[in-house]
Amino acid sequence: MNTQPSRVLSPELWEQFRQGSRIACARLVSLLENRPDLHPEIRHRLFPLQRGAVRIGITGPPGVGKSTVTSALTRQARVAGHTLAVIAVDPTSPFSGGAFLGDRIRMQDHIGDPGVFIRSLASRDGHGGLSPATPYAAEVFDAFGMDWILIETVGVGQAELDVLNCVDIVILVLQPGTGDIIQALKAGIMEAGDIFLINKADQPGVDMVLDSLRFIFQMDAHRPGYVPPPLLTAAAHTGTGMSEVFETVEQVIAKFRREGRLREKRRQRLEQDIREYIQQELWHRYLQLTDAQPEITRVARELTDSGRSPFPYIEQLKSRIRMERNHDQES
Ligand SMILES: Nc1nc2c(ncn2[C@@H]2O[C@H](COP(=O)(O)OP(=O)(O)O)[C@@H](O)[C@H]2O)c(=O)[nH]1
């Protein structure tokens, strides 16, 4: 009996996906999550179907209302006729699954709407990094025909930074009280915000956050051509201010499109893809050709408790690779 998992994508599943089956769409995302060996094949098929959906990251410290903002923005975008996928990166292990429940309930308004697809992905190692499948899931939803892809992180640090690399636009959500600003500054996500949204504007202290942010933006004012990012307030739980948020997102998308920034982001992602696959391949080839893996393991073991730096060994490996290349060219 053949117990090997199939190496090929089932033609039926692909056909169902092409015909717009939501179940097939969800299955493709699961395959990308669980079967790295199928990535090249699935992604290769997805590329010609992608129509350039805009990827919007919704990020910020825990509890500021990212899920509430995501849900309210989804409502606005639906009214405007956009279709959307919402990807939420779930920090809890696949087994406990608790923290996302609140978000699910909040997103419940959209369940049953064929123009919205909600998906949670388990975070990398359960410790808050973005799931490696996140950008690939975005490709699935783009190919499925969604106009917008909202990617909500859970506010535990690493995921915030990871998300910046795979989205076109970042909405940084903060709340009254300057503690969050300090946290965002520390996490290095401040510079990444394309739109700043102070949520919970129904609560006291909004002016102080606005002043602090304007002060921070002011520090960049000397840079030639600097335009401070849009700074908005909203109370997402009632929807107050959310139509302005939606309009601003549309304006920023239009601006980024005009300026070629969406295209540039896409180019960067493609370049990174090519680099990563080649790096993997070269590394495997190198290990195959040189049989160096046992040596590398041994050297790493020796270095572990020695306090010695690995760089002399790395230099030695590099010069061995260079010598092999010269040898190839001569022969
Ligand atoms: N007062 C107030 N509470 C809000 C607002 N938006 C969200 N919340 C509440 O803040 C809490 C955290 O919201 P959530 O969307 O889960 O935050 P997240 O952790 O950033 O996703 C929930 O209890 C929300 O109901 C708002 O505009 N005003």
Ligand SMILES: [Mg+2]
């Ligand atoms: Mg949330």
